[in-house]
Amino acid sequence: MVATPTPRVVYDWGMSRPDRHGRPLRNLRLSVTDRCNLRCAYCMPEQEYTWLPKPDILTFDEIERLVRIFVGVGVDKVRFTGGEPLLRQELPVLVERVARTPGLRDVAMTTNGILLADAADDLKRAGLHRVTVSLDTLREDRFRALTRRGGVDRVLAGIASLARAGFRGTRIDTVVMRGVNDDELLDLLDTAAEHDAELRFIEYMDVGGATGWSMEQVVPRDEILARLADARGPVEPLPAADATEAAAPAERFRLADGRAFGVIASTTAPFCARCDRSRLTADGHWYLCLYARLGVDLKGPLRAGATDDELRERLERTWAGRDDRGAEERLRAETRAALVARDDLRDDPRLEMHTRGG
Ligand code: SAM
Ligand code: SF4
Ligand code: SF4
DSSP, X not given: OOOOOOOOOOOOOTTSOOXXXXXXXXXXXXXXXXXXXXXXXXXXXXXXOOOOOGGGSOOHHHHHHHHHHHHHTTOOEEEEESSOGGGSTTHHHHHHHHHTSTTOOEEEEEEOSTTHHHHHXXXXXXXXXXXXXXXXXXXXXXXXXXXXXXOHHHHHHHHHHXXXXXXXXXXXXXXXXXXXXXXXXXXXXXXXXXXXXXXXXXXXXXXXXXXXXXXXXXXXXXXXXXXXXXXXXXXXXXXXXXXXXHHSSOEEEEOXXXXXXXXXXXXXXXXXXXXXXXXEOTTSEEESSTTOSOOEEOHHHHHTTOOHHHHHHHHHHHHHTOOOOHHHHHHHOSSOOOSSOHHHHHHOGGGSHHHHOO
């Protein structure tokens, strides 16, 4: 019998050298503000925050220039995030400037959807390709409890506006928390289908401001799949269509009715081995891992007059030395609780998920 070779993702390395685990730099999550109009319990549970100083926030010129340099070292996907990206003044203008960068294949945004309905047309015209909307519950009372603000109808109106504006490939991301929203999996799937969107269930992570995180609240991928199979029949794994999809964090599945959905098992089955993403904060600090304690200051050299070549060299050297596999290391920890203490978050706001861009 001939042994079947193990499937292997073959990367085209782009222009950058891979990191120490052979992972290319492909994906840049661009946080355009650390502010938010919600206060999700797993992200911003506190009463007070240390905000990034306004003069430190990168200007559109600075962002556009950095994106061009990042693309020069291999990045071909940019995702606008935050905080809430739609709070950034004139976001469509920035999107337009970034989207025209030669070499960029995919320009996306993750938003909480509250301000989306009024912005969708402008964003589409500006050249944004895809939108992911975060939505954890369909019930207004729960939404209010979870986010300390109201507005599930506004989020749904935002999602509905996407197809009208001409967006395709819309996703809805749901953080699943035991005892909070894990009885809404099917309702959320149905709502996504009504809007021609694909749902992705995300395991609750112990990152940033998730100061109340505990393993008991995590609903593992296998349990999510088992619950869906109980309710809707067999769940079939979908193979990755190409190398880009194989490198993406979501594993995709199909229900018996043909509907596809994804699961991001960041907590119980991390995807560090194929992680090609990094994050730029609104004040120009570059993080190589969601769990990293320290980032690399790009704003300093940028504002001190560094040339494109000097910045490019800094990116390449830093990425080549990248050793991070944060979520895998957390998995090996004997006892596991919230990653960062409240005081540390106040001292270093870039440890927050809403600052480094989830
Ligand atoms: N405000 C926008 C939003 O909520 O879509 C963009 C920024 S938010 C930090 C990006 C994503 O991070 C959201 O989908 C959010 O649910 C996710 N996130 C934040 N904290 C998380 C946690 N502790 N575990 C899992 N996902 C988390
Ligand atoms: Fe919620 Fe996103 Fe705001 Fe965090 S940044 S509080 S996840 S809406
Ligand atoms: Fe990538 Fe770090 Fe997340 Fe692992 S923990 S997938 S290395 S960002």
